[in-house]
Amino acid sequence: MVLKVYNTLTREMEEFVPLQGKKVNMYVCGPTVYDHCHLGHARSYVSFDVIRRYLIYRGYDVNYISNITDIDDKVIYRAKETGEDPFALSAKFTGSFIEDMDTLSVLPPDSRPKVTEHIPQIIEAVETLIQNGTAYVTRKGNVYYDLTKSGEKIGVLSHQTAEGLLEGSGSRVDVEDDKRYQLDFALWKVAPEDEAGWDSPWGRGRPGWHIECTVMSMKYGSQQLDIHGGGMDLIFPHHEAEIHQSESCTGKHPFSKYWLHNGFLTIDKEKMSKSLGNFFTIKEILKKFPAGTIRFFITYTHYRSTVDFNEEALEEAGRARKRLLNTISNIRHELSEAPEDGNDCGLLDLTEQTKDGFIRAMDDDFNTREAIGELFVFSRKVNSIMAYEKPGKASLENALDFYSEINEVLGIFEDNKSASPEENICELSEDDILEMIKIRDEARDNKDWKKADAIRDELKEKGIVLEDGKVGVRWRREN
Incomplete structure (x- = not known):
């Protein structure tokens, strides 16, 4: 290229x-x-x-x-x-x-x-x-x-x-x-x-x-x-x-x-x-928006295009960026349970295809809009694979490395540094989530459905989706 x-x-x-x-x-x-x-x-x-x-x-x-x-x-x-x-x-x-x-x-x-x-x-x-x-x-x-x-x-x-x-x-x-x-x-x-x-x-x-x-x-x-x-x-x-x-x-x-x-x-x-x-x-x-949201808002437009500023656009940029961050979090969660020698479930080829698409977009006069569009498609497909299959550790680690590689270019997944109120609201850690799931399981065992539902709703508000299955509860960050 x-x-x-x-x-x-x-x-x-x-x-x-x-x-x-x-x-x-x-x-x-x-x-x-x-x-x-x-x-x-x-x-x-x-x-x-x-x-x-x-x-x-x-x-x-x-x-x-x-x-x-x-x-x-x-x-x-x-x-x-x-x-x-x-x-x-x-x-x-x-x-x-x-x-x-x-x-x-x-x-x-x-x-x-x-x-x-x-x-x-x-x-x-x-x-x-x-x-x-x-x-x-x-x-x-x-x-x-x-x-x-x-x-x-x-x-x-x-x-x-x-x-x-x-x-x-x-x-x-x-x-x-x-x-x-x-x-x-x-x-x-x-x-x-x-x-x-x-x-x-x-x-x-x-x-x-x-x-x-x-x-x-x-x-x-x-x-x-x-x-x-x-x-x-x-x-x-x-x-x-x-x-x-x-x-x-x-x-x-x-x-x-x-x-x-x-x-x-x-x-x-x-x-x-x-x-x-x-x-x-x-x-x-x-003071109103995280630094990462502002950078994403700017980057999600081709550098030669005009950007019209309003708070609604920044809020939408924040939501879009969070979808990508949630996918990264989902991959990290899957890694903790992924089999060492598991099948890649097509994830390796998908990652390489997305990297090619990213480079093709950026080679076209640094078209960050199209490049980030490739990431959204990739994230949706990765979430779908993880929802229905169990990809092995190697393919998940490769996907995480790809996000890190992209971040070296776009800088949109950087740790937030501003001191705005929204910035200081920390996402739930994995330990926090697992503890809440444990409390919910106990409530369900005691047939305290109101408490169990309240915990599910609280997690939902914080962007955590619970999926009850035959082998227990799986969780993921909202796409």
């Missing part, structure tokens, strides 16, 4: 072939840390976490870089509003972001560089662009990238004309009176004396938003990346700016071979964003 990805640069599905054998340099734009991150951020970083995990699963050596923008206009303005030091404020929200990602089982990047730690390298890159004639310094001391020097490439990623970008850019393009051309973008911005800034050959200032990613991706990755990722809202101007300035810095093309962008997370069909005020922070949602 061949892995194919949708490349925003070409607008086509392409076979994934890294620039250097099995080595993959992957850069994903990190957050601007001026507030707690919202669920839209979770959507992006969980999606790319799954992509990274799957590449590793398929045998690639992945070098994953994701930055922290810890100085920016938004950080400066928020610090002024709160009266905090901007560096203290960004440090606080960097910690909050890392905590959220850990809770959602997002693996830490191999490198997590911060803008403030790379000012000399950023200044050096800006100097390179000035020297090769693709950037200019204004009388105010701002430095801009000159897009008129590469006019044929404008719109390379957004697939729009310069005229279309000018008409539709709105607030996405800074309006400054010292620009030569309105689509030119800032590499270095003058900083007032009362704001954070650094000395440079052009005066005191701070980096523009785009140049930081060029510098950090090349320092910790390569001058040419295999994958550059981020949300669709970053295609223009951020990612297009990165292409222009990076290729101008190095003379190498392309800056990134594959561009991957995740879809939006919406509220009532409108993009979730802080600027619109229609956002929920990750921490707010974790």
Whole structure:
């Protein structure tokens, strides 16, 4: 099977072939840390976490870089509003972001560089662009990238004309009176004396938003990346700016071979964003829903698709995830009674077929929706086999190993880490269940049918189904 990805640069599905054998340099734009991150951020970083995990699963050596923008206009303005030091404020929200990602089982990047730690390298890159004639310094001391020097490439990623970008850019393009051309973008911005800034050959200032990613991706990755990722809202101007300035810095093309962008997370069909005020922070949602449910909710949608958020959808995601977890629990229960040399009852072939289906789905541009669909079909069939047959230990252990293997990719069966009320409701342990069954058996022996029925109903409410048979009572977690 061949892995194919949708490349925003070409607008086509392409076979994934890294620039250097099995080595993959992957850069994903990190957050601007001026507030707690919202669920839209979770959507992006969980999606790319799954992509990274799957590449590793398929045998690639992945070098994953994701930055922290810890100085920016938004950080400066928020610090002024709160009266905090901007560096203290960004440090606080960097910690909050890392905590959220850990809770959602997002693996830490191999490198997590911060803008403030790379000012000399950023200044050096800006100097390179000035020297090769693709950037200019204004009388105010701002430095801009000159897009008129590469006019044929404008719109390379957004697939729009310069005229279309000018008409539709709105607030996405800074309006400054010292620009030569309105689509030119800032590499270095003058900083007032009362704001954070650094000395440079052009005066005191701070980096523009785009140049930081060029510098950090090349320092910790390569001058040419295999994958550059981020949300669709970053295609223009951020990612297009990165292409222009990076290729101008190095003379190498392309800056990134594959561009991957995740879809939006919406509220009532409108993009979730802080600027619109229609956002929920990750921490707010974790107070209501388990971390595993949130991750499943995000993962059970193809990364390029739009996800519309509402609590009913999260509740449904929780129920769906629980069906898979219950099957895993059922297998573990069967293992305790399974014969050592028992027949596999078709379970080995079913597991291999499902693994093939999972890989086939994920090879199709990381189609997690279809991949998880394979797991639901597998779980139903496994439960059916266990209900009517007695598969041997080897086949059951193989099925459990398969779930663990899948979890290494999707992370949807991770131990829950959030502190929400629902999260802290522990499932009944096997010993608890067996003790309740014992009490029920005693009640039935004493013809205390009311008590026996009450125990059955209580177990049913907790997702435990009892099956009375000739050889005693069997139990399983609800599918």
